[in-house]
Amino acid sequence: MDVPATFTHVYGQMTAGSYCYIGPQGIVHGTVLTVLNAGRRYLGLQDLAGKVFVTSGLGGMSGAQAKAAVIVGCIGVIAEVDGAALMKRHRQGWLMEVTDSLDHCIERLREARKTKEVLSLGYHGNVVDLWERLVHELDTTGELLVDLGSDQTSCHSPFNGGYYPVQLSFAEARSLMASDPTAFKGLVQESLRRHVSAINRLAREHFFFWDYGNAFLLEAQRAGADVGKPGANRTEFRYPSYVQHIMGDIFSQGFGPFRWVCTSGDPQDLVVTDRLAMSVLEEIVAGGVTPAVKLQYEDNIRWIREAAKHQLVVGSQARILYSDQKGRVAIAMAFNQAIARGELKAPVVLSRDHHDVSGTDSPFRETSNIYDGSAFCADMAVQNFVGDAFRGATWVALHNGGGVGWLLTVKTRHRSRGSSRAHAGLPGHLTSAPLISSMVPPQRQMHPELDPADAGGSATVPAPEGEVINGGFGLVLDGTEDAERKARRVLSWDVANGVARRCWSGSPMAYEVICQTMREDSSVAVTLPHTVADECVLQALQQ
Ligand SMILES: NC(=O)c1ccc[n+]([C@@H]2O[C@H](COP(=O)([O-])OP(=O)(O)OC[C@H]3O[C@@H](n4cnc5c(N)ncnc54)[C@H](O)[C@@H]3O)[C@@H](O)[C@H]2O)c1
Known part of the structure; x- marks a missing residue:
């Protein structure tokens, strides 16, 4: 690597943040794992047949909930107020049935529970009506018709x-929102209070609710809803964030959304990479791993099989799966060798969703289970951005995200042999550096110095603003030894950084994982924390 070659910025999000948007596949995958793990954690079940998951939203990301319910094999009931969004998911086949009648909805739900039918049912209406009806059923018949619940309205x-x-x-x-925003806000807040009150009633029974990364609990709290956790501070809620409770242990193990794009654009290349990734994961499991890690690998082997069957590719021939450091490096090596042998027609780009063990600092989501105060710092994203760049990432990105903010991307230039071959094979959207000015948010208008064009190509990197910071990368595998070396270094850093941070903040799981990583990979060296009992600290201070 020599000097930063290009600065550019676009409107940042999680998945597209490092020029690697792979359509809805990532969110389907994430939702499948979330629901599977919620079933294990809250219901103690591996098989969710006959269990009911109620949620809302069939929009851009939330629409994935319908497909995920089917892949998981449960009954998903999803409320959506917008008929166009609902019908789009129905036409696409992700929603099996739709209804605008609450009576019919409850009738179908009862039937499907009895026969353990796999179902994704779209309710065209407000989710608060659905929750209140479920409370009514409980109060009048004693029957709890829902096991798991969440929400994916755009509460951010x-x-x-x-x-x-x-x-x-x-x-x-829609009309009131435009004509009287203050009155509209009052109604939203009242609705959020009713929403939470219905969920609270159900949660007194054997029903489990989680916040799905959409700021639902935060907004409900701001609206005065009863979401507080007795005895805790204001940033802790009575319901967990899915990261905190459901995915938290996965991140502490170093598992996160690793993904790749076949730059040939040939579906056959994706089939080859799927096969390679699957056999790599199977080999690692056969070589002996802990029961917790085995479970994660098995979920992802199941995912690759199902993903191909459910035709989730939209646009780029891409795949996503959760893996730890060992799996990510092994998969990268297998791909690079397959490119060198000519089994794959063109280079493969590695990247990840930023919703990962390391890439994101987000105090109400990815880092919500970090209780040492550093949840409000930007350590992981910044360290990954800088560390990945120095270790040979083809490009890196630092931006705020999760629905808001701007992104600044630095593309690095490589002198290594073979890099020109790699770049020659890249599709336009992975090599160009567009300035999407219409998407640049207001901050830039207030701070014209943030525009790299105005900076005359200077290397000043402005700091991102916002509550959530993401760091990401793209890495081109072109079959060369150089690509292999870079992949090892980038992927090891990219995962170990987040596990180490979680270890320092007190996660025993992350402590175990980082120790194991150091045993297996001599290039990883992490200073370990020493746990000290509070009494010892107090004693020392008194002396
Ligand atoms: N968990 C994750 O990993 C993750 C990933 C991406 C996005 N998100 C968050 O999830 C949220 C949803 O994302 P999206 O891209 O689907 O947004 P979206 O706006 O496209 O979809 C939200 C849908 O909710 C519907 N809706 C709103 N209020 C409703 C109500 N009271 N009852 C029924 N339906 C209602 C809207 O009509 C809309 O179609 C966002 O806040 C986003 O930041 C979470």
Whole structure:
């Protein structure tokens, strides 16, 4: 690597943050794992047949919930106020049935529970009506019709159409939002209080709810809903964030969303990479891993089989799966060798969703289970951004995200042999550095110095703003030894950095994992924390 070659910025999100948007596949995958792990954690079940998952939202990301329920094999009931969004998912085949009648919805739900039918049912209406009806059923018949629940309305932006209040129809809401934003906000907040009150009633029974990374609990709290956790501070809620409870242990083990794009654009290349990745994971399991790690690998082997069957590719021939450091490096090596042998027609780009063990600092989501105060720092994202760049990533990205913010990308230039071959094979969207000015948010208008064009190509990197910071990378595998060396170094750093941080913040699982990683990989050296009992500290201070 020599000098930073290009700066560019676009409107940043999680998945597209490092020029690697792979369509809805990532969120389907994440939702499958979340629901599977929620079933294990809350219901003690491996098989979710006949169990009911109720949620809302069939939009861009939330639409994945319908498909995930089917892949997992449970009954998914998803409320959506927008008929167009609902029908899109129905036409696409992700929703098996739709209804706008609550009576019919409850009838179908009862039937499917009895016969353990796999079902994704879209309810065209407000999710608060659905939750209140489930409470009514419980109170009048004693029957709890739901086992697991969440929410994926766009609560990160609740007053501009992200959350529709139950008191109004969809059309009325859209009109009031524009004509009287203050009245609209009041209705949204009242609706959120009703929403939480229904969930609280159900949660007194054997029902489990989690926050799905959409700021639902945060906004409900701001609205005065009863979401507080007795005896805890204001940043802790009575319901867990899915990261905190369901995915937290996965991140501490170093598992996270690793992904690749076959730059040939040939579906056959994707079939080859799927086969290679699957056999790599199977070999690692056969070589002996802990029961917890085995479970993760097995879920992902199942995912690769199912993903191919459910035709989740949209656009780029890409795949995502969860893996730890060992698996990611082994998969990268297998791909690079297959490219060298000519089994794959063109280079493969490695990347990851930023919703990962290391890439994101987000105090109400990815880092919500880090209780030492560093949840509010940007350590992991910045360290990954810088560390990945120095270890040979083809490009790196630092941006805020999770629905808001801007992104600044630094593309690095390589002198190594073979890199020109790699770049020659890349599709336009992976090599160009577009300045998408229409998507640049208002901060830039207030801070024109943030525009790299104005900076005259200077190497000043402005710091991102916002509550959530993401760091990501792209790495081209072209079959050369140089690519192999870089992949080892980047992937090891990229995963170990986050595990080490979780270890320092007190996670016993992360401590075990980082010790194991150091035993297996002599290039990883992490300073280990020493746990000290509070009494010892107090004693020392008194002396
Ligand atoms: N868990 C994750 O990993 C993850 C990933 C991406 C996005 N998110 C978050 O999830 C949320 C949803 O993302 P999206 O891309 O699907 O947004 P979206 O706006 O496309 O979809 C949300 C849908 O919710 C519907 N809705 C709003 N209020 C409703 C109500 N009261 N009842 C029924 N339906 C209602 C809207 O009509 C809309 O179609 C966002 O806040 C986003 O930041 C989470």
